[in-house]
Amino acid sequence: MLGLEQYREALERCSQCGYCQASCPVFSQELLESYTARGRTLLIKAALMDGILPVGKRTKEIVANCLLCGTCAHTCPGGLPLDEIFMAARNQLRPGGPAASLKRGLHRKLMEQRGHPGAMGKLGPLAKTLGLAPADLPQPAARPFLADQPEVLRPSGAVRARVAWFVGCAANSLHLDTAQAVRKVLLANGVEVVLPQGLACCGLPALAQGEVEMAQDLARRNLAALAAQEVDAVVTECTSCVLMLRDKMGRLFEPESPEAQAAQALAPKVMEAGAFLHQLGLSQTPQECGVSYTLHQPCHAAGFAAQVRQGLSLLEQVPGADYRPMADPAACCGAGGDFFLKNPALSQGVRRSKLEQIEQSRAEVVVTPCPACRHYLSLALGPDKVKHPLALLAGAYE
Ligand code: SF4
Ligand code: SF4
Helix, strand or coil: CCCCCHHHHHHHCCCCHHHHHHCCCHHHHHHHHHHHHHHHHHHHHHHCCCCCCCCCHHHHHHHHHCCCCHHHHHHHHCCCCCCHHHHHHHHHHCCCCCCHHHHHHHHHHHHCCCCCCHHHHHHHHHHHCCCCCCCCCCCCCCCHHHHHHHECCCCCCCCCCCEEEEEHHHHHHHCCHHHHHHHHHHHHHHHHEEECCCCCCCCCCHHHHHCHHHHHHHHHHHHHHHCCCCCCEEEEECHHHHHHHHHHHHHHCCCCHHHHHHHHHHHHHHHEEHHHHHHHHCCCCCCCCCCEEEEEHHHHHHHHHHHHHHHHHHHCCCCCCCCCCCCCCCCCCCCCHHHHHHHHHHHHHHHHHHHHHHHHHCCEECCCCHHHHHHHHHHCCCCCCECHHHHHHHCCCC
């Protein structure tokens, strides 16, 4: 993921079969060939790589108008790394000038502070003007979750496993209920939890903006903090962090570089927290909890859907909890990280069919391990209707 040129061979493998059209949520709304992965890649090659077409406003719109959901990459029979190609295109199209640099600097600071604005919160009006803190974003907590945690959390009973917990930015500063639930269920089941010092954001939001160098800097910090840990697994409650730490981080660097090798060594240890607990097995039996729930599976988790399913299967052990599957749990909800903030009409169109599925499931609660999906679905359903799956399990440990 260093530059578009490295994807030339992959782009030449595209057979123009059009399979990517059927699965693209943006195409489903706009019905324009230029919004399919096939159309986007043809344009990227012609305009950004071969210089056959000029790079105009419309080129930038087409590159920006993508949820980066990765659905096309998972359905493409040629195995093209389409989401990475779109990120590399955004890298090439990054805006310059003082406003863009200021925005970049604030974004970097926010990610270094793991999603918490800290003293930058006082710059609220400026952040809003720059589109860094739109009205549709939840208010950050006054104190981030990690500010009040020791470096090691010890269970009261016997230690069954030891993990490093990569607390995602959203759980640290926006959805503290998720962080509290994860802490509770890990400790209740005999897991000793290390909270490594020196971690930053996983870097996926930077990559989505095309900020490859920023993502590399964050990855170096995270690799240094995680490589030293003697643990059974690196767990995180956030599927974006799983995607980055497990699948994308190593691809940010040259294959033979020390960073790529460190990332490859780390990747097999990275697990979604619920999947880790599933594999360990619950030692504390959940209590009766009469709630019906349905799963929304984040589309960027398609490469590790089994982990999401394992996390969900913990809830089968909650007496009285009733799973009501929706027709297509993996269909996009329209959030796409912060895509919904810039493309509200398109995102709402994608979300509409998801909301219909949720209604048809007749479930009281939607569970999803992605904070962006949770937030965007909550805007339509209400704040108590969408939770992390482990929050439901934690509720059965009251
Ligand atoms: S599915 Fe893959 S190979 Fe087929 S047109 Fe789309 S990008 Fe090309
Ligand atoms: S990443 Fe998602 S939104 Fe973008 S082209 Fe692929 S399927 Fe469409």
